[in-house]
Amino acid sequence: MIILAATPIGNLGDASRRLIEVLENAEVVAAEDTRTTQRLLQALHISNRPRLIALHDHNEKHKASELVELAAAQDVVLVSDAGMPAVSDPGYGVVAAAVEAGVTVTAIPGPSAVLMALAISGLPTDRFAFEGFLPRKPGERRAALAALAAESRTLVFFESPSRLAATLTDMGDAFGDVRRIAVCRELTKLYEEVRRGTASELAAWAEQGVKGEIVVVVEGAAPVEVSAEDAAAQVQSLVASGMRLKDACAEVAAVTGLSSRDLYQQALAAKKA
Template sequence: MIILAATPIGNLGDASRRLIEVLENAEVIAAEDTRTTQRLLQALQITNRPRLIALHDHNEKHKAAELAALAAEQDLVVLSDAGMPTVSDPGYGLVAEAVVQGVTVTAIPGPSAVLMALAISGLPTDRFTFEGFLPRKPGERRTALRAVAAEPRTMVFFESPARLASSLSDMGAAFGPDRRIAVCRELTKFYEEVRRGNAAELAEWAGAGVKGEIVVVVEGASPREISPEDAIAQVQQLVTDGIRLKDACAEVAAATGLSSRDLYQQVLAARSK
């Protein structure tokens, strides 16, 4: 089988007994960075010396079939540099191939920067969406943020320290000045820190320079009060811009709290007049 194993995101004390046991007995490990995995084995005082195979973004497409076939014969442990493989880390392509080949896939749960940041952010946790890393290029990043500006669920982003201030400024422009944001830095580590505020306040703080691993948690949008007539007009404008009617209704419904089905029927009725 394939065993996706979550590893500590900072504090080695978060390594579970189950993780250590699996690593002690592993014969083959597919690792995002074999050097990082070697350091982890040493830090956890694991004497086992399994075969290490590199599995990263640049080779996963070509290695997936081979590794899935290997896992059909013997257990294959999959590690990313930190946290759960496949979540903004290599592993998805391998799992998808394993499903095609009928190879069993399981996981060892453990540390998660996404869930930890969400839990300590002070923002709603009942419904959330993980957006991963924002695009590096400013124009693409702003487009991506505008696309989720009406998202009602709490949003979780990864970001690099070097781009944090710029991304926060872009969030202010896309989401408005009042959206609550929590920036979580160096989770589980000695310098763990959570900064809360609006985009402008946090961008000013980040502009002085920050270090470490960054997770940004953003409050979801509040539904806008809008008349049915204006909502239909918005849907029709989105359709004119090239968006499918069904998708346009869903987008306006998410932003306003109106029923997507009702909007769809109302637009069809308006067209028939």
């Protein structure tokens, strides 16, 4: 089988007993950076020396079939440099190929910068969307943020320290400088820090220089207050464009805060009228 193994994102004490046991007995480990994985094995005092196969963004498409073929006969452990493989890290291509080939895929859960940042942000956690890294080019980044302006779920991003100030400024422009934002830095590490404020407040702080791994958590858009009649018209417009009625009701409900079920029943009643 393919075993996705979550590794510490900073503090080695977060390595689970299961992770250590699997690495101690692994024959093949696919690693985002084999040197980083070798250091992890040494730090965890693992005496096993498995066969290490490099698996990164540039070779995953080519390596996926090789790893799946190996996994048909023996366990293949897949690790990234930190956190859960396949979540903004190499691994998705291998999992997709394994599923296609009928090879079992499982995971050893563990540290996650996404979930930790969300949990400690102080922002709503019941519904959230992970957006990974925003585009590096300013124009593409602004377009991506503009497309998310109406998203009501809490948003989670990864960002580079060198681009953090510019990204926060763009967030203020796209979302308005009223939403709550938490910038989480160096999670689980010695200098762990969480800064909370508006986009402009945090951009001013970031312009002074920030180091480390960064996760940005942004409050979702407030529901737009619209009348039931206007909401029904939005549903009909989406249906007319080819969207299923159920999906159209869910989308309008997410933006307006109205009940998806009520919108659905209202649309059905309008059809019969």
